[in-house]
Amino acid sequence: MALIQTGNGARAMASTGLSAQTVPFTEIPIIDFAPMAGGGDAAREAVGLAVREACIKVGFFYARNSGVSPATVAETYRAARNFFALPLATKQAIHIGQSTNHRGYVPLLEENTDPTARGDLHEAFDMALEVPADDADVLAGQSLYGPNVWPDGPPGFRAAMNAYYAEIYQFGRKIFRAFAIALDLGEYYFEPHITKPTAQLRVLHYPSQDGPVDDRQIGIGAHSDYECFTILSQEDVPALQLLNSAGQWVHAPPIPDTFIVNVGDMMARWTNDIFKSTVHRAINRSGRERYSIPFFFGPNFTTPVEVFPTCAGPGNPAKYPPTTAGQYILSRFDETFAYRKKPAEPA
């Protein structure tokens, strides 16, 4: 510790050179999205400012008044529970490795979000925008597009997932409008880029890890998300933790009637890291099964992702080369999913 002398005595200072530190967050803000549906200009602007502050300081916020019907959410949990309870063979029949467009079932331990770990202790079902097989983009090989695949049962699963997708997409559009306000881009900046989104919906099941836990094999290893933002529904079983800039894990417990929204790496790139894609992980030690529903909102496959001019300038050069949404997401899937891993080069 260095000492700085002031007229009011000495002050201790950690020696971190000249770079200022981001204040480590200890709390996650709650933002009311009601104004994004019919609120006045000033109220929507206030939502944008709250989002801006949350994305700069924390990278996560809780959202109230999403417009998503609680009945749709409850029905999706019911369907997810029934799906994961199916025999393994029924789930494996739609294994994601058989899909050309990243749809289907991901068994326990086949994903590894933290490259230093040994696989994530969750199973998942992945779906995304329904695009017909003869669509021009599908035929052109834009491999995040295409038809969904569905399991043989349980009754109501497909309808619940489709209903949830439609509603959460509408909430996501509101969030994009709030982000655009937050970034001073004009409220509808993102609208043309989310007409055929690479947005993915998953349901997750985490068994409870009771007794001693190997810290290299937890529900979902430490990671940041890939897309623009994630909208997460967690039921009532706590597990999610966020890493602050002091390297401490902060709990993000379920709060009834909210979603958690967090910035993904694509938005962090777009904003030159002004918005933080905060690292997080999940460990279910509750003694109960845990289910959660993340929706990863990526824009259209061909949307260019290049640092916004408002987020770079003299003394603050763009840190990231331009890419496109689709290429960026695919490159991240390649690192994470066992079925996409390229075989090692022969020695």
Ligand SMILES: O=C(O)CCC(=O)C(=O)O
């Ligand atoms: O289930 C959770 O609480 C977190 C899930 C998550 O971080 C993810 O799927 O990227």
Ligand SMILES: [Fe+2]
């Ligand atoms: Fe995540």
